[in-house]
Amino acid sequence: MESIYHSRIEGTKNLVEFMANPLYRPEALISASATGFYGDSGTINVDERSDGGDGFLAQVASDWEESAKAAEKLGIRTTIVRNGHVIGNGGLIAAIRPLMKIKLIPQTGKPQACLPWIHQEDLVNLYHLIMEEPRAPGVVNAVSPHITTVGEFYRTLATLSSSMLIKIPEQLVEFGLKNLAKEMAFSQCVRSEAVSSRYTFKYPTINSALNEVLGR
Numbered sequence: 001m002e003s004i005y006h007s008r009i010e011g012t013k014n015l016v017e018f019m020a021n022p023l024y025r026p027e028a029l030i031s032a033s034a035t036g037f038y039g040d041s042g043t044i045n046v047d048e049r050s051d052g053g054d055g056f057l058a059q060v061a062s063d064w065e066e067s068a069k070a071a072e073k074l075g076i077r078t079t080i081v082r083n084g085h086v087i088g089n090g091g092l093i094a095a096i097r098p099l100m101k102i103k104l105i106p107q108t109g110k111p112q113a114c115l116p117w118i119h120q121e122d123l124v125n126l127y128h129l130i131m132e133e134p135r136a137p138g139v140v141n142a143v144s145p146h147i148t149t150v151g152e153f154y155r156t157l158a159t160l161s162s163s164m165l166i167k168i169p170e171q172l173v174e175f176g177l178k179n180l181a182k183e184m185a186f187s188q189c190v191r192s193e194a195v196s197s198r199y200t201f202k203y204p205t206i207n208s209a210l211n212e213v214l215g216r
Contacts, residue, residue, distance in 0.1 A: 088120030111151030
């Protein structure tokens with residue numbers, strides 16, 4: 001957990017300190033963060049105007065963002081992008097693929113919990129838009145416009161891959177993730193008010209995103 005914290009906060013602080021030199025000062029800093037900033041929101045929708053939540057991951061995200069915002073004092077336009085789970089060739093899908101080959105989908109977490117996500121192509125396009133937009137918001141939630149639950153995600157993945165769902169016992173999840181197991185199961189019903197009027201998603205639904213990733 002210590003390495004997770006320092007790799008993000010210290011790395012960003014060092015980058016901003018480097019930018020203090022006028023010779024290496026960019027026009028803008030687009031800094032990644034995560035929807036973990038909101039902690040466990042339960043069934044309550046949160047957006048860019050919402051306060052941060054509690055827990056280790058929320059604290060990491062909050063301190064990470066503060067480190068990046070120091071660039072504003074240098075006159076650098078700064079935007080924080082809070083990424084949801086990225087649906088693409090890596091991440092969660094990559095971890096599941098080995099079992100998908102034998103037609104099994106391991107399901108973790110509470111089915112009713114909200115799962116913030118974004119397709120990898122939409123994420124890249126969103127970053128590109130923010131870089132080019134001189135009046136980009138200070139904070140952007142990089143999440144799809146349709147809120148999806150954990151259960152819906154796994155059921156859709158199982159259907160599209162013609163696989164069977166298997167529920168992973170919480171004890172195994174806790175063994176693998178240790179202290180982060182509880183926080184990884186948080187429900188985060190995240191929306192993006194900042195993106196809604198600026199960007200049209202190519203993959204707005206979990207069905208369209210998974211269809212593309214699975215090559216259907």
